[in-house]
């Protein structure tokens with residue numbers, strides 16, 4: 029789709045070349061979202077594909093995923109067999125399988141920063157206790173926990189001109205058992221509910237997505253009342269109520285997905 033009011037298209041090789049960020053400026057990654065709607069408020073597109081940020085590397089104790097890494101690369105990456113959490117990423121991306129083009133073009137950073145309530149990667153990142161590295165145009169960087177990044181539907185903590193540079197996942201967490209559950213009325217429709225369950229030695233964590241505006245981490249003691257504990261927590265969660273489904277329906281579907289997740293993780 030044409031973006032009618034865009035006057036300038038920049039392709040920096042280095043962020044230092046961007047000095048005068050202003051109103052109507054936007055980072056352009058894969059463009060799969062930006063070019064899907066008219067975006068009349070946009071004047072300047074800053075294409076980040078030439079920054080060379082598409083890496084997937086192991087550094088220190090982290091798996092590091094560059095912001096412009098296309099989603100397809102997560103499917104093709106030679107995950108080590110002991111990194112059991114990789115299955116969760118594959119399921120999360122397969123959930124977008126209705127659009128082959130999106131998976132090839134869309135980036136990890138674009139998916140996270142767009143911050144749709146139905147976002148497929150964010151619940152996985154929260155479940156694995158990922159850390160987001162954010163840069164600004166003064167050459168400074170900060171790190172935030174994935175669980176603190178998304179504030180609502182299409183709302184994040186990013187300030188004007190800030191950019192997600194990369195995602196760091198502790199290698200030890202990749203060895204956790206992960207189960208990704210998603211429900212939508214038809215396969216090509218956005219999810220009504222997502223549940224990501226994680227089991228490590230100490231605890232069970234569960235992240236709810238799609239039925240709430242931003243990923244919601246639920247942690248309960250791993251004891252004989254685990255299932256009841258998790259389901260009870262849902263009473264206090266604020267679920268989305270809209271034309272697609274009521275809040276009560278979303279809560280019930282989330283509870284069903286939670287039970288399936290617990291079964292899959294053999295808890």
Ligand SMILES: Cc1cc2nc3c(=O)[nH]c(=O)nc-3n(C[C@H](O)[C@H](O)[C@H](O)COP(=O)(O)OP(=O)(O)OC[C@H]3O[C@@H](n4cnc5c(N)ncnc54)[C@H](O)[C@@H]3O)c2cc1C
Pocket residue numbers: 054055056057058059060061062063064095096124130133134135136137138139140141142144146147148149186190191192193217218219
């Ligand atoms: C019809 C349709 C249905 C969709 N349904 C789903 C769905 O059900 N689940 C789901 O997860 N996704 C869904 N998507 C979203 C799809 O996954 C996104 O289009 C994609 O993830 C965005 O990635 P991109 O790289 O193309 O980002 P772009 O389209 O280039 O950018 C998206 C937004 O993110 C910002 N951005 C991108 N990279 C960065 C960065 N590194 N730092 C800061 N800001 C950045 C951009 O400025 C822009 O605001 C859907 C998209 C479409 C068009």
